Amino acid sequence: MRIVLSTESTGLAYFPGLAQDVTIDSQQLPEDAADTLQRLVQEANFFEQPDDVCGSTRAFDIRQYSLTIQDGRRRHTVTLTDQVEDPALRALLAEVQEVAQEKRQTPAKGRRGSKTGKPQDNNSRGSNTGQGKPSQEP
Amino acid sequence: MPVFMFIGQAAAQWVPVEGPERNTMCDCAQRHPILCIIPPDILENIARNGTPEQRAEAMNTLAVDNTMRAMRLAQRRRAPRGGDRRLTLATPTKTRLIYDAHNDTNLPGELVRSEGQAATADQTATEAYDGLGHVWDFYYDIFERNSIDDAGLTLKGVVHFNRGYDNAFWDSQYMVFGDGKLFGRFTASLDVIGHELTHGVTEHEAGLAYLMQPGALNESMSDVFGIMIKQRVLNQKATEANWIIGEELFHGTHLQGIGLRSMKAPGTAFDDPVLGKDNQPAHMSKYVRTLKDNGGVHINSGIPNHAFYLVATALGGYAWEKAGRIWYETLRDSQLRSTAGFTRFARRTLAQASTLYGAKSAELKAVQDAWSQVGVKV
Ligand SMILES: [Zn+2]
Numbered sequence: 001m002r003i004v005l006s007t008e009s010t011g012l013a014y015f016p017g018l019a020q021d022v023t024i025d026s027q028q029l030p031e032d033a034a035d036t037l038q039r040l041v042q043e044a045n046f047f048e049q050p051d052d053v054c055g056s057t058r059a060f061d062i063r064q065y066s067l068t069i070q071d072g073r074r075r076h077t078v079t080l081t082d083q084v085e086d087p088a089l090r091a092l093l094a095e096v097q098e099v100a101q102e103k104r105q106t107p108a109k110g111r112r113g114s115k116t117g118k119p120q121d122n123n124s125r126g127s128n129t130g131q132g133k134p135s136q137e138p
Numbered sequence: 139m140p141v142f143m144f145i146g147q148a149a150a151q152w153v154p155v156e157g158p159e160r161n162t163m164c165d166c167a168q169r170h171p172i173l174c175i176i177p178p179d180i181l182e183n184i185a186r187n188g189t190p191e192q193r194a195e196a197m198n199t200l201a202v203d204n205t206m207r208a209m210r211l212a213q214r215r216r217a218p219r220g221g222d223r224r225l226t227l228a229t230p231t232k233t234r235l236i237y238d239a240h241n242d243t244n245l246p247g248e249l250v251r252s253e254g255q256a257a258t259a260d261q262t263a264t265e266a267y268d269g270l271g272h273v274w275d276f277y278y279d280i281f282e283r284n285s286i287d288d289a290g291l292t293l294k295g296v297v298h299f300n301r302g303y304d305n306a307f308w309d310s311q312y313m314v315f316g317d318g319k320l321f322g323r324f325t326a327s328l329d330v331i332g333h334e335l336t337h338g339v340t341e342h343e344a345g346l347a348y349l350m351q352p353g354a355l356n357e358s359m360s361d362v363f364g365i366m367i368k369q370r371v372l373n374q375k376a377t378e379a380n381w382i383i384g385e386e387l388f389h390g391t392h393l394q395g396i397g398l399r400s401m402k403a404p405g406t407a408f409d410d411p412v413l414g415k416d417n418q419p420a421h422m423s424k425y426v427r428t429l430k431d432n433g434g435v436h437i438n439s440g441i442p443n444h445a446f447y448l449v450a451t452a453l454g455g456y457a458w459e460k461a462g463r464i465w466y467e468t469l470r471d472s473q474l475r476s477t478a479g480f481t482r483f484a485r486r487t488l489a490q491a492s493t494l495y496g497a498k499s500a501e502l503k504a505v506q507d508a509w510s511q512v513g514v515k516v
Contacts, residue, residue: 010436012436014437017413018414020414058309
C-alpha cells in the first residue's frame with residue numbers, strides 16, 4: 001500500500017517544508033505500523049469516500065490536505081480538512097500525519113535512504129495539482 | 139486580470155461530474171481543494187464579466203455544482219455594509235464564551251467560561267478569554283465597532299482543539315486554538331487571536347474572497363489588525379514595534395525562526411529544517427504563483443503587509459491612529475469588491491487617505507510611496 005499525503009494549505013502560515021508531499025510505502029514501515037495503517041484505511045472505507053470531504057466551506061486558516069492511497073489495483077484521492085467529521089477518516093488522517101511528521105523530521109532517511117520521500121512523487125495526483133509547487137524565491 | 143485568468147485555467151481542468159451518486163452534502167465534486175472555497179459570487183462575477191472562455195468555464199462550473207452553490211448562498215447571510223447597523227443598537231457590551239474541546243475535533247466542546255465569570259485554572263482558557271477581550275476593546279475603542287459584525291456578535295473561542303494541533307483558525311463561528319506540538323500554544327499570541335477574529339470582520343465588510351490576490355488581501359487585513367491589537371496592548375508606537383506575527387509560537391521551541399511572518403521584512407521570519415524557509419515576497423517582482431495555500435494567500439500577503447508597515451512607520455505615532463484608520467475605512471469602503479486584487483485595493487486606500495486627510499496630505503503621500511515601494515502600480 002502506498003499513501004501520498006499532500007498538504008495543500010498548511011494553516012495560519014505557509015510552511016514550504018510542511019507543504020511538501022510525503023509518500024509512505026507500507027512495505028518500508030515496521031509491521032505493526034503498516035498493519036495499523038491498513039486497518040485504519042479499511043475502517044475509514046477510504047475507497048468508498050467521496051473525492052472531497054470539505055468540512056466547513058467558510059473556514060479561514062484551516063489546513064487542507066489531499067490524501068491518495070493505492071492498494072493493489074485500487075487508487076483513490078480524497079481532499080479534506082482538519083475539521084473532517086467522520087471519526088474513522090479523522091483517525092486515518094491523524095495516523096498518516098504522524099508517520100509523515102516522522103519522515104519530515106528524519107529527512108536523510110526519508111529522502112535519500114529510500115525512494116519513498118521524493119517530493120516529485122506526485123504523479124498519482126490529478127494533473128490540475130501538478131503545478132502546485134510554489135516557485136522559490138531566487 | 140491575472141486572478142481570473144488563473145481560475146480560468148484551473149477551471150478548464152475540472153472534470154464535470156454527473157450522476158445521482160454526487161448528491162452528498164459536502165461533496166464538492168472533483169475539484170482542486172482551493173476550489174472548495176470559491177464563493178459563488180466570484181464565479182458569478184466571472185460569468186458576467188470575464189472573457190468568453192472564462193465565462194463559459196464559470197457557467198459550466200456553476201452548472202456542475204448547483205446544489206453546493208445554492209447551499210452556500212443560503213449560508214451567506216452577510217449583513218449590509220455601512221454604519222447604519224450601529225445606529226439601531228443600545229450600548230455595546232462585550233460577550234465572550236470560551237469552550238474546551240478536550241482534545242477532540244467536535245466544535246465547540248464544553249463551555250468553561252462565560253462573560254464576567256472568574257478565570258479557571260486553565261491558562262489557555264484565560265489567555266483566550268483575555269485575548270478575545272483585547273480584540274473587542276480595540277475595535278470598539280479605536281473604530282467604535284461593536285464586535286466582529288458591528289452588531290454585537292458574541293465572541294466564541296475554543297481551546298484544546300484536537301491533540302497537539304499546530305494551528306489556529308476561524309470557522310465563521312468559532313475561533314479555534316490548538317495546543318501546538320512543533321509550536322507553542324496558539325492562545326499565547328495576541329496578534330494571532332486578533333488575526334483570526336479579523337477574518338470575521340473582513341467577512342462582514344469587504345468579504346474578500348479567500349483565494350489568490352483577494353485572499354492575500356484578506357490574510358493581510360488579519361495581520362494588519364492583529365499586529366495593531368498587540369501593539370496597543372504593549373503601548374508600542376509603529377517605529378518601536380517588531381512587526382512579527384506569532385512570535386510567541388516560537389518561544390521555547392527548537393524551531394529556527396522568530397515568528398510566522400515579518401511585516402517589516404517579509405520572507406525572513408523562519409528558515410527551519412522542518413518548516414522550510416519563509417517565502418513571503420515584499421515586492422510584486424517576487425510574487426509567488428501557486429495553487430497551494432488557496433493560491434498563495436499566506437505567501438503573497440507579504441506585499442500588502444509590507445505596504446502597511448511602510449505607511450505606519452512613515453507616519454509615526456501609533457499605527458492605528460492614521461495608517462490603521464485608512465485601512466479600516468478601506469475595508470468598509472463599499473467600492474471595495476470581494477474580488478479586489480492588490481491594485482484595486484491600493485487605489486481604495488489612496489481614495490480613503492485623500493478623503494480622511496486631504497489630497498495634498500502627508501498621509502496620502504505616505505500611502506502612495508508605500509505601494510510604489512512594494513511594486514503595486516496604482
Ligand atoms: Zn488568516
